[in-house]
Amino acid sequence: MKEKILEIIGNYNKDKTRLLDMLHDIQNVIGYVDDESILILNQELKISISEIKEVISFYHFYSNEPMGKVNIYLNNSVTSEMHGRGAVLDAFEKECNVTEGSVSADGLFGLFPTSCIGMNDQEPAAIINGKIFTRLTPYRVHEIVKSLGNGIKIEDLIYEGDGGGRNSLPEIHSMVCNNIRRRGALLTHDYKFFDTTNNLLSEKSPQEVIQIVEDSNIRGRGGAGFPTGIKWKFGRKAEGEHKVIICNADEGEPGTFKDRVILTEFPEMVFEGMVIAAYSVGADIGLLYLRYEYKYLLNYLNGILDKMRDKHLLGNNIDGIEAFNFDIRIQLGAGAYICGEESALIESLEGKRGEPRDKPPFPVEKGYLNYPTIVNNVETLASIPKILTKGADWFVGLGDKASTGTKILSISGDCNYPGIYEVEWGTSIKDVLDMCGAFNIQAVQVGGPSGALIGSKDFGRNLSYTDLPTGGSIIIFGEQRNLLSDVVMNFMEFFIEESCGSCSTCRNMPAVLKKRFTKILDGKGVQSDIDDLINWSELLKVSRCGLGQTAANPITTSINNFRHLYDRLIQPGIEFDTGFCLEDSVKDSCSAVGRQPTLHHM
Amino acid sequence: MNNTIKFKIDAKEIVAEKGKTVLEAARDNGVYIPTLCNFPGVPPKGGCRMCTIKINNRFMTSCTTPAAAGMEIESNTSEISNLRKGIVELLFVSGNHFCPSCEKSGNCELQALAYKYQMMVPKYPYSFPQKDIDASSPKLIKDQNRCVLCQRCMKTIKTDKGERYFSFSKRGSELEVIMDPTLCESMTDEVAQLAMDNCPVGSILKKDIGFVEPIGTRKYDKEPIGTDIDG
Numbered sequence: 001m002k003e004k005i006l007e008i009i010g011n012y013n014k015d016k017t018r019l020l021d022m023l024h025d026i027q028n029v030i031g032y033v034d035d036e037s038i039l040i041l042n043q044e045l046k047i048s049i050s051e052i053k054e055v056i057s058f059y060h061f062y063s064n065e066p067m068g069k070v071n072i073y074l075n076n077s078v079t080s081e082m083h084g085r086g087a088v089l090d091a092f093e094k095e096c097n098v099t100e101g102s103v104s105a106d107g108l109f110g111l112f113p114t115s116c117i118g119m120n121d122q123e124p125a126a127i128i129n130g131k132i133f134t135r136l137t138p139y140r141v142h143e144i145v146k147s148l149g150n151g152i153k154i155e156d157l158i159y160e161g162d163g164g165g166r167n168s169l170p171e172i173h174s175m176v177c178n179n180i181r182r183r184g185a186l187l188t189h190d191y192k193f194f195d196t197t198n199n200l201l202s203e204k205s206p207q208e209v210i211q212i213v214e215d216s217n218i219r220g221r222g223g224a225g226f227p228t229g230i231k232w233k234f235g236r237k238a239e240g241e242h243k244v245i246i247c248n249a250d251e252g253e254p255g256t257f258k259d260r261v262i263l264t265e266f267p268e269m270v271f272e273g274m275v276i277a278a279y280s281v282g283a284d285i286g287l288l289y290l291r292y293e294y295k296y297l298l299n300y301l302n303g304i305l306d307k308m309r310d311k312h313l314l315g316n317n318i319d320g321i322e323a324f325n326f327d328i329r330i331q332l333g334a335g336a337y338i339c340g341e342e343s344a345l346i347e348s349l350e351g352k353r354g355e356p357r358d359k360p361p362f363p364v365e366k367g368y369l370n371y372p373t374i375v376n377n378v379e380t381l382a383s384i385p386k387i388l389t390k391g392a393d394w395f396v397g398l399g400d401k402a403s404t405g406t407k408i409l410s411i412s413g414d415c416n417y418p419g420i421y422e423v424e425w426g427t428s429i430k431d432v433l434d435m436c437g438a439f440n441i442q443a444v445q446v447g448g449p450s451g452a453l454i455g456s457k458d459f460g461r462n463l464s465y466t467d468l469p470t471g472g473s474i475i476i477f478g479e480q481r482n483l484l485s486d487v488v489m490n491f492m493e494f495f496i497e498e499s500c501g502s503c504s505t506c507r508n509m510p511a512v513l514k515k516r517f518t519k520i521l522d523g524k525g526v527q528s529d530i531d532d533l534i535n536w537s538e539l540l541k542v543s544r545c546g547l548g549q550t551a552a553n554p555i556t557t558s559i560n561n562f563r564h565l566y567d568r569l570i571q572p573g574i575e576f577d578t579g580f581c582l583e584d585s586v587k588d589s590c591s592a593v594g595r596q597p598t599l600h601h602m
Numbered sequence: 603m604n605n606t607i608k609f610k611i612d613a614k615e616i617v618a619e620k621g622k623t624v625l626e627a628a629r630d631n632g633v634y635i636p637t638l639c640n641f642p643g644v645p646p647k648g649g650c651r652m653c654t655i656k657i658n659n660r661f662m663t664s665c666t667t668p669a670a671a672g673m674e675i676e677s678n679t680s681e682i683s684n685l686r687k688g689i690v691e692l693l694f695v696s697g698n699h700f701c702p703s704c705e706k707s708g709n710c711e712l713q714a715l716a717y718k719y720q721m722m723v724p725k726y727p728y729s730f731p732q733k734d735i736d737a738s739s740p741k742l743i744k745d746q747n748r749c750v751l752c753q754r755c756m757k758t759i760k761t762d763k764g765e766r767y768f769s770f771s772k773r774g775s776e777l778e779v780i781m782d783p784t785l786c787e788s789m790t791d792e793v794a795q796l797a798m799d800n801c802p803v804g805s806i807l808k809k810d811i812g813f814v815e816p817i818g819t820r821k822y823d824k825e826p827i828g829t830d831i832d833g
């Protein structure tokens with residue numbers, strides 16, 4: 001086995017920045033990263049054992065302990081819960097003889113929860129040995145586990161058939177469905193792939209290209225909304241031995257799955273967007289950071305890159321343009337929402353824990369390996385080729401003034417037709433609900449857990465950078481849902497699970513808030529508890545990155561928009577309650593000694 | 603030629619060398635901004651957020667922000683003091699900090715900051731987490747109850763080859779700083795002493811020595827934290 005590990009390390013030229021790849025490969029061979037491999041890594045890479053373990057223990061999909069032969073990662077996003085996760089979990093636990101979060105005694109099955117895997121429109125979904133299984137039911141679980149027990153390979157278990165579109169290509173062979181329900185400027189097939197690179201690029205200077213992008217007024221689609229043209233301009237000006245274009249395909253915000261669909265159906269446009277970006281800023285290194293959950297797309301995407309190399313759309317002197325050298329490598333993530341934050345993503349690309357960097361300096365000055373780096377979202381990059389071919393005016397004609405173009409929404413939850421909807425910016429929430437067949441709606445989560453929970457009084461508001469901004473996640477909750485115990489709680493647990501922990505406020509405050517929130521849910525709350533939640537949330541604003549800064553949003557936006565739900569739970573006329581319950585606190589010891597005490601209440 | 607810049611902190615004019623951070627410039631000018639994770643000589647990593655200031659209505663950490671001419675910075679306002687006090691309280695309730703029985707009492711920066719911000723009882727509920735004490739190293743005790751995850755040991759205690767004796771483990775609320783089993787096995791007394799000294803709290807203790815300096819005569823028993831800068 002030592003030879004094999006040495007070979008893996010050698011495949012990456014003993015380059016520490018490729019530690020993530022080495023760990024993936026080791027885990028593929030051994031099933032987990034064992035101490036012997038860690039020792040070999042330690043000797044070969046000259047980093048201490050605990051520094052290697054530091055990386056392993058950061059990412060959800062690595063393990064330093066033996067895993068099952070079959071490992072099931074069951075999505076625990078709120079829509080998964082809404083569509084029957086509980087029963088599916090029970091079925092897995094029973095059929096596999098395992099409790100969630102552990103490996104079965106016979107070592108056959110590992111069963112683990114995992115944060116949103118980007119399948120919110122086909123829940124409950126799970127990743128089983130790297131393959132995605134969607135729309136699970138207890139019956140289906142029974143079939144899958146039985147078949148696995150009979151020695152049937154995981155690949156052959158996708159007998160619903162493939163999910164349509166390119167999901168049925170042999171390179172993907174996946175049951176994931178695209179569910180594209182509404183196509184707009186970006187998703188229509190009216191563009192010949194690589195047209196811009198083949199016909200336009202050699203005629204235009206980098207500055208001219210940047211000008212068109214700036215004139216189109218396109219802003220980042222990853223959530224923060226920074227104007228893309230301006231970012232590229234900074235990138236052009238920045239000086240460095242190398243420059244880097246990164247495509248952010250970490251898509252971790254619960255409820256978003258549009259990047260997955262773009263990468264399945266239009267990867268050519270994403271990669272072409274990267275080539276155009278590289279030409280504009282003068283970059284030579286290209287990286288696409290693909291979240292681990294989308295590993296099933298990896299071979300397929302690499303195949304497209306190979307084809308581009310064959311056509312001289314990547315490599316040296318691209319498209320005959322002298323000294324335009326650029327290539328793209330896909331880096332697989334390992335399970336961490338925070339790695340979607342651009343500086344954490346860069347740390348991860350360098351083979352480290354995904355902890356956000358302090359800004360300034362921004363990536364555009366000092367990014368990947370300290371080279372000037374542009375990070376753009378999948379959708380942003382996919383929009384670029386058409387903008388260049390059809391012109392900035394065409395793009396400005398779509399959407400509204402501050403928010404040009406279209407936005408691809410990922411819609412899930414209580415509606416008849418969950419899926420992908422491309423709408424012009426400026427579309428109202430009411431229209432969105434009408435589009436997807438949503439009736440008797442209590443609330444809509446706009447922008448994922450880090451966004452806002454809004455109620456019917458706000459359904460007239462519009463999606464735009466100036467009103468309701470969104471990276472595209474729209475989760476719909478019907479009248480029957482318990483917004484506080486089911487939705488807000490799920491989101492708070494998400495932030496607690498996904499905080500990197502390196503800054504004090506984000507590491508500690510969400511748990512404090514959750515505790516006080518739970519007190520209210522348990523019927524022990526008083527009026528001042530609501531005020532506490534509002535006031536304490538303020539401290540999160542000094543967190544280092546967007547995760548911490550928005551981690552109280554589920555609580556604060558639900559208090560703002562659904563105050564009556566809180567008020568209803570508060571004990572009327574009582575000003576103080578510690579929340580402490582003597583009976584509950586001594587329950588365990590009572591059952592241990594088998595006696596009931598006489599409790600003296602104050 | 604002109605190598606200095608001028609800017610303002612709470613209306614006080616600061617004259618600083620170009621290239622300094624706001625924190626360094628403030629200190630050079632006798633303005634105390636509280637810190638916990640910062641350590642001179644190693645790159646800052648805005649982790650504790652204690653040195654938060656406000657520039658153009660945005661929160662920034664002064665340890666990581668380069669000073670620039672003309673900046674107008676808020677630091678000692680009631681808003682920011684409340685936030686800093688909140689951070690201290692949050693650290694207290696998120697660990698198990700029992701000052702009266704701690705070897706570092708009087709030399710502890712967290713305790714000194716709590717006095718500075720006049721913390722009586724934290725406004726947040728205590729979480730009393732279950733934490734371990736690792737005494738596996740022949741030289742050191744690592745008490746996770748008291749660790750504030752400041753990374754000072756991780757950044758300053760390294761071998762000649764640059765390998766770290768201390769590393770993070772896990773993430774989020776489960777985050778811990780752990781000792782490297784191999785390196786901490788063969789650690790020298792000098793390195794162990796340095797690790798203890800560089801720890802702002804009582805999480806890293808050298809074995810076999812207890813209370814050398816009596817409580818009541820230690821650094822922050824004599825004067826409040828920051829006095830050496832603005833006193």
Ligand SMILES: Cc1cc2nc3c(=O)[nH]c(=O)nc-3n(C[C@H](O)[C@H](O)[C@H](O)COP(=O)(O)O)c2cc1C
Pocket residue numbers: 219220221222223224225226248249250251252253337338339340341342343375376377378380381545546547
């Ligand atoms: C916690 C957190 C998670 C993020 N996740 C993503 C993500 O999954 N995909 C993405 O494109 N941007 C994400 N972002 C935003 C990125 O930091 C960055 O703004 C974006 O990738 C820039 O590309 P754009 O300008 O094209 O939007 C995230 C930000 C934060 C704070």
